[in-house]
Amino acid sequence: MVHNLIAGLRALFRRSRRNADISSELDSFLDESVQEKMRRGMTRDAALRAARAEIGSATSVRSKVWSAGWESTAESLLRDARFSVRQLRKTPGFTLTAILTLALGIGANAAIFTLVNAVLLGNLPVADPARLVRLGNDDNCCVNSGGYPDNDAYSLFSTDTWQQLRKNLPEFEDLATVESGFAWRPITVRRNGSQDAARSVMGEFVSGIYFRTFGLNPALGRLFAGSDDQAGAPFVAVMSYQNWHDNYASDPSVIGSTFWVNTKPVLVIGIAPRGFYGDRLINTPPDYYLPIQTMPAILGVDYVSDPNTQWLYIIGRLRPGIALAPLQTKINDLFRHIVASDPTYAGEKGKAALARAHIVLTPAGGGIRILQEEYQSNLHMLLWISGLVLLIACANIANLLLVRGVNRKAEMSLRTALGAARSRVVRQLLTESVVLSTISGIVGLLVAYLGTRALLAMAFPGDQNVPIDASPSLPVLLFACTLCLGTGILFGIAPAWIAARTQPADALRTGSRTTAAQGSLLQRSLVVLQAALSLVLLIGAGLFAQSLNKLQSTDLKLDARNRYIVHINPQAAGYRPSQLAPLYQAFEESFHAIPGVVHVGIATYTPMEDNNWSSGFRAEGTPGHTFGASHIQVSPEYFDSVGTRLLRGRPFAREDAPGTPTVAIVNETFVKDVFPPGTNPIGKRIGFSNPRDPLEFQIVGVVDDTVYTAVQWQDHRMVFFPLLQRPASNHGPIDTDISLYAGALVIQTAHPMPDMESIARQTLAAINPNLAIVKFQTFDQQIADRFADQRLIADLTTLFGALALLLATIGLYGVTAWTVARRTSEIGIRMALGAERRSVIAMVLRGALIQIVLGLAIGIPTAYFCVRYIESQLYDMKGINPGILLVAVVTLVLAAVIAGFIPARRAASIDPTEALRAE
C-alpha cells in the first residue's frame, strides 16, 4: 500500500526517468527477441522485422504500463484541472464574477452556520454532555419570592428545595446547583500583596459537586469537594483558565495565594480546565467559581438558606439508561410535595396553583440555554436569509455556467469531431466546475472566517471573552465543502449535458447563427427568481431598519447629553449597609469637587439598563387593588442628573433621610393607572402589597415617564424612594438590608469630558481603594446597548439584502449582455434597415425589465406572505409599510436599469456593416 503510493509518486515526479526505463526494457526485449529468432535461423533483417511486429508501438506499450498504476488517473485528473485553470484564466471576467459570487454565498452561509453551530448546537466542553439534564426550561432569573411563575413551570429554586430534590432523586449521579443571576452580581477581586487596583469581575457561586457533575479535571491544583461547600468552611475559589492565562500569565503560584474577594480573604485552590466557560454560554463567563455556602459572607445576601426565596438553577448528570418521561412525573410529584407547606400555596388559589406547579426537564448538554433562547429566532432567521442569498448565488452561477456552456458549444463540437470521447468532454466540463467551486470554497472559507469574527464583534460589541470560536469548525468545513462541490457538480452538469447532446456536424455547420432557445428560457427564469428573492430580502431589510429607527427615535423622556454612568458595588468594596450614608455623601462631595461636574446622582438603577426591581403596590382610595411597579432608590440630585422632568410637587431633599416620614415620588403612568382622573396625587399614600403593612409612603412629587429597562417599557409604572430611607415594614436589622446599596452614579457635566473614566476611577480610589468601577459608559452608550440586538439584525438584513441585490444585478447583466452578444447580427440588420439607436436601447432594456417585473410579481406576494414570520421581531409595526415597498421596488428597478443599460448601449453602438461582415 505505502510501497504502491511511494512508487506512484516517484513515477509521477520522475516521469522521464520512468519513460527511459520502459524504453530500455523494451529495447532489451527487442534485442533478446532478435537474438532468439536469429538462433532459429532467421536473417538479422527478417528477425528484426518480425520482432518489431510482435512488440508493436513503443508508445502504446508505454501508455499501457503507465495506466497499470494509480498515478495515471491522478495525472489525467491533474491535467484536466490544469487545463481548467488555463481555461478559467482565459475568461477573467467570468471567473472573477463566479468566484466572488460563490465565495460570498458560501462564506455568508458558513459564517452564519459557524455561529448557529456554536450557539445553538454546541455542547459544553465537559465529559459526556448527553447525560446532562436541567430542571427547568426558561431564563427566569435572579431572586424571587412569592408569586407563581409563567405557566406554573419552575426554573428557579430555593437551596432547601434543591437539597430535598437531591436527596430523593437517585436517578441522578450528581445534581448540582448554581446561582442564576451571577452576571448581575460582579465581584471585586484583588490579589494579596499586588499593587494592582481592585478589579470588578465575574464570580459564580456554585455547589460543591459542580465540577464533579460536569466530570471535569483541574488544569492545576484541585477543584471543589463537597466539604468546601459547607457553612463555616474556609473561603476557597477556583479560577477560570482564561482569567489565569490572561491576567496572571499562567503563574502556578496563584494556587495557594490569597485573593481579596469583596474584601474577604479567599484561597485559590485550583484552575478550571482549559476551554471550560461555565454552565452557560454567555458573553461574561465567570472568572472565579465560589462555593454557595460562602455567598452570605462574601456577597452579604440573606437569602441563601431562606426556603421561601428561589434563586438557583439546577443541573444534573443522569445515571446511564434513565428515561426522561417517568423521571419527569416523579420529579413533579416530589416537587409539589416539597413546596406544599410554602405559604405561597396556602388558601384556595394556592391549592389550585400547587396542582399546576411542575418542572420541565430539558437536555442540558449545551448548558443552561439563556443566550440560546435569546438568539434562537434571530439566528434561525439569519439562516433563512443567508440560505436565500446562497440560492441567488447558485442561480447566478448556474446562469454564468449556462452562458459559458452555450458559448463553448462550438468548441465542444470541434473537440468531439476531432475524436474526443463524449465522456471525456463531460468530464472536462465537470472538472472545470469543481475547480471553480474549490477555489470559491477556499475564498469562501476566508470570507466565512472574517465574517464570523465580524458577526461576533457585531453581536457582542466590546466583549473579548465570548466563548465562541470564530474559526470554522470541522462540521462547518464539511458543510462548506459539500455546498461547494454540490453547487459545482449541479451546475457543471447542465452545460455538460447540453454539450454532450450536440451533434458535432450540426453545431459546426450552423456556426455563429446558433440559437440557444433551450438555455435562454432557463436563464430568464433564474433571473426572475433572483429578482423575486432579492425583493423579499430588500423588503425585510427595510422593515428591520424602520423598526430600529422607530426604537431609536422613541422619546425616552430623559437627557443623555454630557452624562456618564459609573456602575459601582459598595458591598463588594466591603461596606455594610449601615456605613453607606457617609459613603454616599463622599461620592457627592468628591465628584462635585471636579471642575465641570454639574450634577451627581446616585441610584440603585438607571434608565435603560438591563435590570429592574419590581413589587406590588396598594394606594389610598383604591382598596382591594394591587398594582405592579418597578421601584428605585435615588438621591436628591438624581432626577436632574438623568434629565427627568418634575411635573408636580417637589423633588427629594436632604431632609428625606432615615428617621423622617417615608415619602415617594411616582411617575405619570402610575398616577394615570392608579388614581381616578382628576385626582391630585400629591399627599396621597401608597404602600407595598402586603395587606398587613400600612400605606406608609406619602407621595410628594410626580415625574415624567422616563423609560427604564427597555423601550417597550414606555408606559411602565415607576415608584422612587429616597436613597437611604427604610420603610417601617422593613423590620430586619439594617445590615441585612441589601436594598440600600446603590448601583450607579450618574455624573452630568457642563461639557463633554472624554477622560471621565480615569477621573472617576481616581476619584473612587481616593475614597476607598477597594471601590472598583464595575462598568463605565456614557449615558448614550448605555442606551445604544439596549438596541444592540435590533441594530445587529437591521445591519445584517441590510447587508444580506445588498448582497442579494448585487448578485441579482450581476445575474441580469450577464444574461442581457449575453443576449446582446448573440443578437449582434440581428441588431446589425435592424439598424441597417433603419432602426434608431433609441429603439435598440429600448428593445434591450425592455427585455431586461420584463424579467424584473415578473420578479416583482412573484416577490411582492411572497414578501406579504413572509412578513408574518418576522412581525414578532419588529417593534410596533404591522404588515408592510407602502413606503418600504416603494423603496425596495425602486431600488430593484434602478439596479435592473443599470444592469440592462450597459449592454443596451453596447447594442446601440453596433456598426451595422461590421456586424454583418462579422458573420
Added chain:
Amino acid sequence: MPETSGDLVQGTLEMLVLKTLALEPMHGYGIALRLEQVSHGVFRINPGSLLPALSRLERAGRIKAEWRATENNRRARYYQLTPRGRKALAEERAQWDRQIAAINRILEA
C-alpha cells in the same frame, strides 16, 4: 494465431508470471519465451501485456527487479520472486485449482 493474451482468463497472466519466476530470476523476454514454450505456443505474450503486468506485480511487492547483464552480455531487467510473491503464488494456485475442479465438475455433470 489468436490474440493470445486476451484469451487468458482475467488475472491468470500474473499467476503464470509468478510461476515462471518461481524457478529462477528472468528478464521480460525470457518470461515471454518460457510461457510460449511451456504452453506449446498457445500463449504468446507481447510486451504490451507483459510489461504492465510486471509493473503491477512489482508495485504490489510480489516481485522485484534489477538491471543485470544477460548471457549475451547485454543489459536487461531481471525479475525475481519475493517471499510475498511466493505466498501469493501459492494462494492463487490453490484458488485456481479449486475453481478448475469446480468448473470441471459442472462440465462433466
